[in-house]
Amino acid sequence: MxxxxxxxxRDFGGDIIEPGAAEYEAASRSVLAFGTPTYVLRPTxxxxxxxxxxxxxxIGLPLSVRGGGHAFQGFSTNDGGVVIDLGQLADILIxxxxxxxxxxxxxxxxxxxxxxxxxxxxxxxxxxxxxxxxGGLTLSGGIGWKVRKxxxxxxxxxxxxxxxxxxxVVRASADENxxxxxxxxGGGGNFGIVTAFEFVAHPTTxxxxxxxxxxxxxxxxxxxxxxxxxxxxxxxxxxIAALANPFAGGHEAPVEIHVAFDGDDAxxxxxxxxxxxxLGTVIDDDIALKPYADILVDGMIPPPGIKLVTRNAFADKExxxxxxxxxxxxxxxxxxxxxxxxxxxxxxxxxxxxxxxxAHRQAELMFAITAIGPEPVIAAGRPGLExxxxxxxxxxxxxxxxFLSTATDxxxxxxxxxxxxxxxxxxxxxxxxxxxxxLNHNVRPAA
Ligand code: FAD
Numbered sequence: 001m002x003x004x005x006x007x008x009x010r011d012f013g014g015d016i017i018e019p020g021a022a023e024y025e026a027a028s029r030s031v032l033a034f035g036t037p038t039y040v041l042r043p044t045x046x047x048x049x050x051x052x053x054x055x056x057x058x059i060g061l062p063l064s065v066r067g068g069g070h071a072f073q074g075f076s077t078n079d080g081g082v083v084i085d086l087g088q089l090a091d092i093l094i095x096x097x098x099x100x101x102x103x104x105x106x107x108x109x110x111x112x113x114x115x116x117x118x119x120x121x122x123x124x125x126x127x128x129x130x131x132x133x134x135g136g137l138t139l140s141g142g143i144g145w146k147v148r149k150x151x152x153x154x155x156x157x158x159x160x161x162x163x164x165x166x167x168x169v170v171r172a173s174a175d176e177n178x179x180x181x182x183x184x185x186g187g188g189g190n191f192g193i194v195t196a197f198e199f200v201a202h203p204t205t206x207x208x209x210x211x212x213x214x215x216x217x218x219x220x221x222x223x224x225x226x227x228x229x230x231x232x233x234x235x236x237x238x239x240i241a242a243l244a245n246p247f248a249g250g251h252e253a254p255v256e257i258h259v260a261f262d263g264d265d266a267x268x269x270x271x272x273x274x275x276x277x278x279l280g281t282v283i284d285d286d287i288a289l290k291p292y293a294d295i296l297v298d299g300m301i302p303p304p305g306i307k308l309v310t311r312n313a314f315a316d317k318e319x320x321x322x323x324x325x326x327x328x329x330x331x332x333x334x335x336x337x338x339x340x341x342x343x344x345x346x347x348x349x350x351x352x353x354x355x356x357x358x359a360h361r362q363a364e365l366m367f368a369i370t371a372i373g374p375e376p377v378i379a380a381g382r383p384g385l386e387x388x389x390x391x392x393x394x395x396x397x398x399x400x401x402x403f404l405s406t407a408t409d410x411x412x413x414x415x416x417x418x419x420x421x422x423x424x425x426x427x428x429x430x431x432x433x434x435x436x437x438x439l440n441h442n443v444r445p446a447a
Contacts, residue, residue, distance in 0.1 A: 004058035011051035015042040033074025040083045050167045056082045068133020072405045075439045092116040100201040106194045118293040123204035125150035131299035140401040145260035148235045148346030154185040159198040165432040183427040186357030189440040208261035208269040209295040210287030213254040218280040219328045225279040235346040236262040237272045243331035243339040251336040310370040312403040313396035314363035322395040341367040360398045368403040
């Protein structure tokens with residue numbers, strides 16, 4: 001047995017899962033990717049995380065850090081390397097009732113957080129899916145049903161506890177290691193393992209939630225009116241427009257405008273939502289008052305062989321009409337991929353572009369185009385997808401790291417404007433000069 005492994009056995013209190021173990025198959029896969037790692041380590045304490053990091057650095061194998069395991073790129077598993085699965089670090093504690101300060105373990109999921117905070121009438125702006133991890137979503141952004149009122153998930157983060165590449169435990173906040181704190185808010189998993197996140201939660205009531213559907217033939221007017229309305233709509237209202245839903249008829253599927261109104265006042269909610277109902281011929285409308293915790297959905301685990309390929313971009317105010325025109329044409333043509341367009345703006349755009357490493361603050365919309373199917377179907381659709389992105393290219397900018405199936409240098413350049421990248425590279429040099437944390441949209445340490 002190598003001395004590195006002996007040290008791990010001595011210092012690590014969690015499960016060490018190797019090929020051949022009963023739970024290996026389940027432990028080696030992430031939600032969207034299959035892998036064959038040499039070790040899956042499940043720490044149960046910060047000391048375990050330190051031991052796992054020291055072991056991985058010692059043996060020099062690739063390292064995946066797994067929060068909720070939902071990365072589209074499959075970052076949270078690998079072949080032949082180590083997976084540090086943070087799932088056992090999922091404590092959720094309200095540490096200051098007056099300030100609504102919540103400390104959350106680095107491997108918690110948003111479903112766990114929402115359920116734990118609901119009895120206290122609190123919530124944190126996050127995403128739309130229970131099984132998604134607090135770690136991955138927050139470290140790259142976090143665009144969910146409260147985003148226009150309370151900003152990205154990372155805008156609500158006030159501190160983090162991080163195990164760095166050399167095994168140090170450091171705290172990052174506005175006052176402690178502020179450059180690291182800046183980098184953690186958008187720079188992904190590049191800088192270390194976050195063992196605990198501290199957020200300021202916000203009070204929540206039940207919310208009005210549901211969708212209004214319009215005929216596919218009205219997609220153009222509905223979408224243009226929708227985007228126009230969101231320039232002046234109350235920030236309590238957040239929305240996703242979904243086109244070409246494969247479960248509702250593909251390219252002939254109705255346009256679905258999903259909305260969440262953050263509040264339980266029926267009059268205010270109707271005032272906010274009615275302009276959407278007037279955008280076209282309503283086919284159905286299922287908006288109703290619901291507990292916030294109930295509007296998050298359970299993520300689907302695709303069966304073996306089914307792939308999800310997704311890519312996204314932002315649209316600024318002046319390019320919105322062109323982007324929506326192109327997306328409408330694509331959505332209503334045969335073999336359309338799935339299209340989801342998220343309204344942003346509001347609280348997100350009131351934060352300066354350089355205040356965090358998430359820089360695309362002025363975008364009005366973020367849209368993702370997703371192909372789903374077995375590999376031959378995905379391969380056959382690839383030229384079509386390329387053609388779509390060529391059409392969109394003159395009108396869009398940037399990319400949101402959390403909805404990307406790839407991690408090329410071009411992707412990294414789209415996520416991080418040059419100045420942001422340089423600043424991140426300097427932080428990387430300080431906290432991870434050997435690039436141990438490389439399975440992510442990788443920032444290389446500055447020379
Ligand atoms: P993982 O695969 O575990 O991690 C993703 C990345 O973060 C990896 O590089 C990992 O190493 C790193 N990481 C995770 N935890 C830590 C940690 N504690 N410390 C250091 N590094 C860490 N995004 C949105 O913004 N809004 C949504 O509504 C939304 N809905 C989604 C629904 C589904 C079904 C899916 C599949 C994705 C969705 N996403 C959404 C995208 C999601 O934010 C990303 O996939 C995100 O990376 C998932 O985080 P995770 O922790 O679950 O994934």
